[in-house]
Amino acid sequence: MTVLSVRNLETFYGAIMALRGVSIDVSEGEIVTILGANGAGKTTLMKTIAGLMDPEKGSIEFMGKSIAGLDPDRVVAQGIALVPEGREVFPYLTIEENLRLGAYSRRDSHADDLDLVYQYFPILKERRKQAAGFLSGGQQQMLAIGRGLMARPKLMMLDEPSLGLSPLLTQEIFGIIARLNAEQNVTMLLVEQNAHIALATAHTGYVLEMGRIVMAGPTEKLAASDDIQEFYLGKTEDTERGQKRWKRRKTWR
Numbered sequence: 001m002t003v004l005s006v007r008n009l010e011t012f013y014g015a016i017m018a019l020r021g022v023s024i025d026v027s028e029g030e031i032v033t034i035l036g037a038n039g040a041g042k043t044t045l046m047k048t049i050a051g052l053m054d055p056e057k058g059s060i061e062f063m064g065k066s067i068a069g070l071d072p073d074r075v076v077a078q079g080i081a082l083v084p085e086g087r088e089v090f091p092y093l094t095i096e097e098n099l100r101l102g103a104y105s106r107r108d109s110h111a112d113d114l115d116l117v118y119q120y121f122p123i124l125k126e127r128r129k130q131a132a133g134f135l136s137g138g139q140q141q142m143l144a145i146g147r148g149l150m151a152r153p154k155l156m157m158l159d160e161p162s163l164g165l166s167p168l169l170t171q172e173i174f175g176i177i178a179r180l181n182a183e184q185n186v187t188m189l190l191v192e193q194n195a196h197i198a199l200a201t202a203h204t205g206y207v208l209e210m211g212r213i214v215m216a217g218p219t220e221k222l223a224a225s226d227d228i229q230e231f232y233l234g235k236t237e238d239t240e241r242g243q244k245r246w247k248r249r250k251t252w253r
Helices: 042-050 072-078 095-101 111-120 122-126 137-149 167-184 195-201 219-224 226-231 239-248
Strands: 002-013 016-027 031-035 057-062 080-083 155-159 188-191 204-209 212-218
Touching: 002 042, 016 031, 016 042, 016 204, 016 212, 031 167, 031 195, 042 072, 042 080, 042 155, 042 188, 072 080, 080 137, 095 111, 095 137, 111 122, 111 137, 111 167, 122 137, 137 155, 137 167, 167 188, 167 195, 195 219, 204 219, 212 219, 219 226
Parallel strands: 031 188, 031 204, 080 155, 155 188
Antiparallel strands: 002 016, 002 057, 204 212
């Protein structure tokens, strides 16, 4: 079942076109990753789906219903939770207060979901009465993911979950992401610059460059591609140099 279908999406920052006819699909129970360098349009895509930016053209359907242009609170109510870039936790609220805010749109009891979050992130339970601002970067990322889970989403979107984290913490966070998908069947759309770990975790991937999708397919196929290895995995030359060369290419099929 297709949970999210985006077709020919165009989004602008003022006069600048940030997304140029982007189309992606996310199926139920799947982890889909969007790869791309800084400025490729990854965060713009997430914000447009979440209702934080309005598309100029194109369609966004979630569970078969159009959500393009809906306010963010209505998008959340439909069943989409965004874990934003930079975590954006409330530093002066306790960990538990931050988590409970994730369930603000729900009218049912969320005690079981709180227990589930603490099951996957026991450090949050240990420190649940402490202000979130005292957490480390990795713990704040755990809190941001836990807050998203509290909405009991049909689709969780994660924007750069490894940002600012050490390699060890990145492995831990992505291990939990994989477990949530496998054990709780959480469908995820994942934006990530770390191509190695994103391709190892996700089932399907899209490569976004200069606002356009330039490659898509199963992650095993993408990881084996000479282009991905050259420009993102650094197998044949320096990755940063490769990305600059890729941007200069007019077409890629």
